[in-house]
Amino acid sequence: MIEYGLDEIGLLGKRIARSLQPGDVVGLTGSLGAGKTTLARAILAALGLEGEAPSPSFAIVQPYAPPEVTLPVLHVDLYRIEDAAEIDELGLFDDSAHQVLLIEWPERMGQRVPAEMLNLTIDFADEARRRLTATVPPAWEGRWPPQ
Ligand code: ADP
Numbered sequence: 001m002i003e004y005g006l007d008e009i010g011l012l013g014k015r016i017a018r019s020l021q022p023g024d025v026v027g028l029t030g031s032l033g034a035g036k037t038t039l040a041r042a043i044l045a046a047l048g049l050e051g052e053a054p055s056p057s058f059a060i061v062q063p064y065a066p067p068e069v070t071l072p073v074l075h076v077d078l079y080r081i082e083d084a085a086e087i088d089e090l091g092l093f094d095d096s097a098h099q100v101l102l103i104e105w106p107e108r109m110g111q112r113v114p115a116e117m118l119n120l121t122i123d124f125a126d127e128a129r130r131r132l133t134a135t136v137p138p139a140w141e142g143r144w145p146p147q
Pocket residue numbers: 004005006009030031032033034035036037038039104127128129130
């Protein structure tokens with residue numbers, strides 16, 4: 001469990017970004033306003049993205065590629081997905097070995113959630129801080145908590 005405030009999110013983003021490898025899938029779980037997009041943006045900033053990443057909720061899938069980031073990333077927001085079968089049409093896993101997937105609302109994938117997904121659940125610690133609880137798959141053993 002990691003507790004963090006907005007003043008620490010830059011460092012947390014860097015620690016997570018440093019741990020990422022091509023092919024990783026990171027799920028960001030939490031209620032509306034929990035801080036999923038904020039954490040995804042901190043990770044993208046640590047990967048070199050300049051300026052504010054748009055929220056992907058309208059596009060559903062927001063791709064980032066070098067040189068704007070050091071690692072190709074798909075930032076995905078599945079909030080609007082009503083039927084898990086719609087996931088197949090998004091082609092999220094078409095280039096899965098080469099890019100990182102950051103997925104808000106991964107529970108919308110139902111059975112399609114990858115077994116090797118690192119799931120990060122964000123809860124409210126108090127008004128100003130959040131709590132991060134990780135579900136760590138074998139692929140992430142030794143990489144979580146991130147250094
Ligand atoms: P979500 O994507 O989960 O709906 P957002 O990332 O849009 O949530 O964040 C909602 C609000 O929570 C924003 O105003 C953001 O600044 C705030 N927030 C995010 N993380 C933290 C944190 N660790 N501490 C305090 N406030 C935070």
